[in-house]
Amino acid sequence: MESKALVFLKSHQSEAPSRFVENAAWRKENASWLRWSRKVALAIIDYMQENGLKRADVAKMLGVSPQYVSKLLSGTENLSFKSIANIEDKLGINCLEAALV
Numbered sequence: 001m002e003s004k005a006l007v008f009l010k011s012h013q014s015e016a017p018s019r020f021v022e023n024a025a026w027r028k029e030n031a032s033w034l035r036w037s038r039k040v041a042l043a044i045i046d047y048m049q050e051n052g053l054k055r056a057d058v059a060k061m062l063g064v065s066p067q068y069v070s071k072l073l074s075g076t077e078n079l080s081f082k083s084i085a086n087i088e089d090k091l092g093i094n095c096l097e098a099a100l101v
Contacts, residue, residue, distance in 0.1 A: 030078075034075070037078065039095075040072070040075075040079060040087070040096075041073050041075035041077075043095045044058065044087065044091070044093075045073060055070060055073070056069075058091070062086070062090050062091070
């Protein structure tokens with residue numbers, strides 16, 4: 001007889017195969033730029049907290065959608081130097097300097 005836990009797990013098992021291994025390999029392969037992206041995200045988050053801003057406020061300041069700001073804040077957006085410079089200019093912060101710390 002199967003335990004309640006095993007019955008529960010089987011009944012809630014996803015039909016789609018797990019992508020854990022693929023996702024882990026992708027994170028390992030892209031670790032360098034992901035580290036920079038997370039640091040830029042933290043610089044923006046610090047700015048938001050210091051100024052009491054919401055995502056919509058930052059989106060308006062940057063001239064982008066709130067969804068794009070969410071992507072920036074996730075720390076998984078592959079940013080160009082041009083994008084980082086735009087963020088720095090419009091928010092008046094130094095993302096790359098903060099990322100070096």
